Amino acid sequence: QKEVEQDPGPLSVPEGAIVSLNCTYSNSAFQYFMWYRQYSRKGPELLMYTYSSGNKEDGRFTAQVDKSSKYISLFIRDSQPSDSATYLCAMGGGGGSNYKLTFGKGTLLTVNP
Amino acid sequence: NAGVMQNPRHLVRRRGQEARLRCSPMKGHSHVYWYRQLPEEGLKFMVYLQKENIIDESGMPKERFSAEFPKEGPSILRIQQVVRGDSAAYFCASSPRTSGGAETQYFGPGTRLLVL
Numbered sequence: 001q002k003e004v005e006q007d008p009g010p011l012s013v014p015e016g017a018i019v020s021l022n023c024t025y026s027n028s029a030f031q032y033f034m035w036y037r038q039y040s041r042k043g044p045e046l047l048m049y050t051y052s053s054g055n056k057e058d059g060r061f062t063a064q065v066d067k068s069s070k071y072i073s074l075f076i077r078d079s080q081p082s083d084s085a086t087y088l089c090a091m092g093g094g095g096g097s098n099y100k101l102t103f104g105k106g107t108l109l110t111v112n113p
Numbered sequence: 114n115a116g117v118m119q120n121p122r123h124l125v126r127r128r129g130q131e132a133r134l135r136c137s138p139m140k141g142h143s144h145v146y147w148y149r150q151l152p153e154e155g156l157k158f159m160v161y162l163q164k165e166n167i168i169d170e171s172g173m174p175k176e177r178f179s180a181e182f183p184k185e186g187p188s189i190l191r192i193q194q195v196v197r198g199d200s201a202a203y204f205c206a207s208s209p210r211t212s213g214g215a216e217t218q219y220f221g222p223g224t225r226l227l228v229l
Contacts, residue, residue: 004155036220043117043204043220044156088155097169099146099208101218103155 003027006089006104015113019076023089023104026070030102031093033065035074038086038106048074051093079111115140117207117221118187125227126195134190134224138207145188146218147180150202162188195228202226 006023013019021035032051036044048063050056056063064073072091076083086106092098118137126132138145144163148156159172162182173180177195182188192199202225206218 006155034217041225043119043222046217046219049217090156099144099161099218100158100169100172101146101148101156102158103148105153105155 003102004089004091004104007107008105010108010110012110012112013079015079015081015111017079017111019074019079019083019109019111021074021076021087021089021107021109023072024070025072025091025102027091027102028067028070029093030091031098032091033063033072034090034092034101035061035063036088036090036103038088040085044088047087081111081113084110117142117205117219119203119205119221119224121224122222123225123227125229127229128196129194132192132195132199132226132228134192134203134205134226136188136190136205136207136221138188138205139209139219142207142209142219144208144210145182146206146208147188147190148204148206148220150204150223152201156204159190192226195226197228200226200228 004025034049035047038044053065053067060077062075086108088106089104090101092101147159150156160180161169177193179191202223204223206220208218
């Protein structure tokens with residue numbers, strides 16, 4: 001079983017839709033959780049990070065963590081064509097190191113105008 | 114404030130040649146991390162460096178790969194005698210510190226290595 005599982009998609013939605021992206025993980029030692037956005041041929045850009053169960057909101061983005069289920073989600077409201085990218089979940093703090101991030105494979109999202 | 118800089122952005126090498134990838138961290142950042150993204154795979158941690166020190170190289174292949182972060186100048190990831198399986202995107206990230214709490218790493222644009 002991989003440490004982090006993420007459905008690679010692709011996911012295609014119309015503009016204005018609510019998008020839900022998810023990851024599951026197996027390592028209960030993970031302490032903090034991040035979502036990165038990666039445009040084609042670019043580096044990952046940090047969108048959200050949190051280190052507790054519950055919700056964290058930033059504009060149109062909401063990150064949700066459920067440590068008991070080992071499940072994290074990213075919701076995008078009022079999705080825009082500019083949101084079209086690959087979304088990567090990442091986790092850290094497992095295995096005694098705070099710096100080593102473990103990434104999912106990424107979900108490719110396309111928002112159609 | 115310039116972000117993390119990597120060069121070259123694209124690098125083509127023939128099998129057996131050496132590849133040198135450079136990373137300049139964000140201003141004020143003294144911690145550098147290298148990750149590799151193979152086709153159809155997620156980013157994998159390779160190595161963590163501070164100035165003049167390798168802190169954790171547990172993700173580095175045991176042979177042909179080395180990394181350094183000298184007192185002056187950029188961090189270098191060096192791959193000797195490249196093989197086709199080394200073709201990937203190599204990303205550098207930097208952070209200002211390591212703490213017991215949340216750690217944020219800012220990524221560069223990556224170097225895409227193609228081995229012919």
